[in-house]
Amino acid sequence: MSEALTDLTEDAFLGGQLRLKQKRSGHRAGHDAILLAAATEARAGDRVVDLGAGIGTAGLALARRVAGIRLGLLEIDPELAELARANAAANAIAAETIVLDVTADAQAFAASGLAPDSVDVVLMNPPFNDPARHRGSPDQARQIAHVATDQTLNAWVHAARRILRSHGALTLIWRADGIAEVLAALSRGFGSLAILPVHGEAGRPAIRVLVRAVKGGRAPARLLPGLMLNEESRVPKKEVMDILEGRAVLPLVEPC
Template sequence: MNNLANNPAPDVTEDGFLGGQLKLRQPRTGHRAGHDAILLAAATPARSGDRVVDLGSGVGAAGLAVARRVAGIDLALVEIDPTLAALARGNAAANAIAADVIVLDVEATASVFAAAGLAPDSADVVLMNPPFNDPARHRASPDSVRERAHVATATTLESWVHVARRMLKSNGRLAMIWRADGIAEVLAALDRGFGSVEILPVHADVRGPAIRILVRATKGGRAPTQLHAALLLNDESGVPNKWVQEILAGNGGLPLSRP
């Protein structure tokens, strides 16, 4: 593995993920990769040889984590911000992971996607961590990049799911993460063209409601919706869940990740 720069720029940090198996440079402030990206990667059902597209990839954390777990995927990282895309390109190279990094608005037209090499019915797997904070309850950030990365509009989820549906082959798989109180929005968006939906609630601890949902869906799937047992990040004493820590360290995947 190539080493990243020994002295990152003052506005960039170098951080280890997957127990040090993946090292990423990312902005010191603004949108930063964390547990959400790694849990999403661990819930992504990919096989060697699959064309895998990470929508809104940021610096590449989720997509590159999938590639570290599943060798031989054909990975594309799609990011609207050129600065983050440049970091993603550097991160892929530094970790010796082959990836196409494409600067593109996720809500661009099908013709724009096709011109960028992302034609309809061409992907086996799409993963995404769309902006999901409710603007009515989210304090606006002075950082425009961070705001765009975190705050959803009224059409964000529907638009991103539409793009995933367009790109996926028949029986292609979608993996996504969203805030738990938006589960009705997720199910409504997936009702058009997706089935075989599986939902994994994520709780900070046993006492509180779910804070995230990890979702797997199949284009054209017909199996009934499944709700998996909750994933607890911490046990009753507030101690980090050992299984979750193993997942975050890159040792295995979540139930949704089976091919």
């Protein structure tokens, strides 16, 4: 591992079921990735791709819950991809790590083993902060991981749509005030939406939305009851702790 990756922390996720190394500075994995994994439905044998995987948190958390998936971790930053590869190995999770820009063309994806219509499930946590309202970090990796351009979401959804098979599913997390952007991006080729607002506290506007969409789906959209992360005392709710520690899933996952 390169000298740039020697300053690492090892952090526990899913109540200690998953231990991941990540850089001490720059973008660090957190609750968003674990919520994304808990909102993603997959079955043994499914080919699953985590777009913009970073150190692998969301994809590896999903693989810890659903044994037997064929996991791909796609990441543009070679150093983060190296960490994702090492994290998968350290947790005894089979995963293929792919160094590739999500916005690359179909030929580049196919050359990396991701041909059109070849994937069952995609999950993604794209950069979503509005650059007009978000002061960019001087840390370039953190800036790339957090700040969206006006084309980011469309480009990522397009990549997911291209590699998903017909009736394959995409699950994504985005900032709640950008829900109109999400609906617009998904209007091209996706349907059967399930939308889960995530609130920091009761009585406050949602801060995130988790969305599951089906390629070619035709069922009516469903707006689910909001998830409240904290009690009024700002203590995390028990149901949320169960999700973060890997004992429960979110209602975007259909009961078995």
